[in-house]
Amino acid sequence: MRGPSGSPDLFGTPILGVSEVSGLICDLLDDMRLHQIWVRGEVTNYKDHASGHRYFSLSEQNGRSSALINCVMWRTYASGLEFTPKNGMDVLAWGTVEVYEPHGRYQLIVREMLPAGRGERHLMVERWKRELDAEGLFSPERRRPLPAFPHRVGVVTSPTGAALKDILSVISRRYPAAEVVLSPTAVQGEGAHTEITEAIQRVDGLVDVIIVGRGGGSFEDLFPFNHPDVVRAVARCRTPVISAVGHEVDTALCDFAADLRAPTPSAAAERAVPDRRGGAPGPRRIRREDGGAPLPPHRCRRA
Incomplete structure (x- = not known):
């Protein structure tokens, strides 16, 4: 018996190619709950690349536990930033989680980023807009x-x-x-x-x-x-x-x-x-x- 990659099974378990494993991970992460989401965290490992792209991580510390997600903001979106991110800054980042297959890691592709305090006010305005629109206050009629x-x-x-x-x-x-x-x-x-x-x-x-x-x-x-x-x-x-x-x-x-x-x-x-x-x-x-x-x-x- 041979596995999906053409290699024989080992102890009854198919042997997968690296690209197959990466493809499975991509499929698993292709979840709407990870698309167009706001993530709050502390900026770490910030790098403003000569290409105009921004590379950084968002981290969170809860007592003894911690979490980190790698992020990238492409030049097209980074050019619209209204502030200069710095390590240690509390921010809100909006984007989608994707897999970068060449390096075998997932990352948040950031399209918008705001300082957390200001970002919360932006989110508040968005919520107010939805609520007031639902009341019919913005109707052209x-x-x-x-x-x-x-x-x-x-x-x-x-x-x-x-x-x-x-x-x-x-x-x-x-x-x-x-x-x-x-x-x-x-x-x-x-x-x-x-x-x-x-x-x-x-x-x-x-x-x-x-x-x-x-x-x-x-x-x-x-x-x-x-x-x-x-x-x-x-x-x-x-x-x-x-x-x-x-x-x-x-x-x-x-x-x-x-x-x-x-x-x-x-x-x-x-x-x-x-x-x-x-x-x-x-x-x-x-x-x-x-x-x-x-x-x-x-x-x-x-x-």
């Missing part, structure tokens, strides 16, 4: 048209940020007859999502269209605009909402719940009002109704 000639434009942003100045400049130039109602709020930091939510609720119903936004920043800076409380506040507004969070490359979950997403606060102002620069510029007033400090001499008030 919910979106309403913007008013053609708004009398009052609500703005939910920081009273001291560049975003407000940009919005006022655009509206003053394009449609000076409009009154701007500022509903001031913190736009980053601990508890900012609560302030943003309250600011949206405060101005809803007092204006014809609302701009919710801020200037550019890091993922952490923009994080409050991903919070479910903010997204639900936008979705529940009686007033049409334009979301303008960050710059063109930035995306926040409140963008998906808004009636319109603008790439910048200036672009949001352009979409909120028509261009009537040919008409006579009327007086402008800035209004805020939260009892805060006086605002610039534009036709704007606080909500």
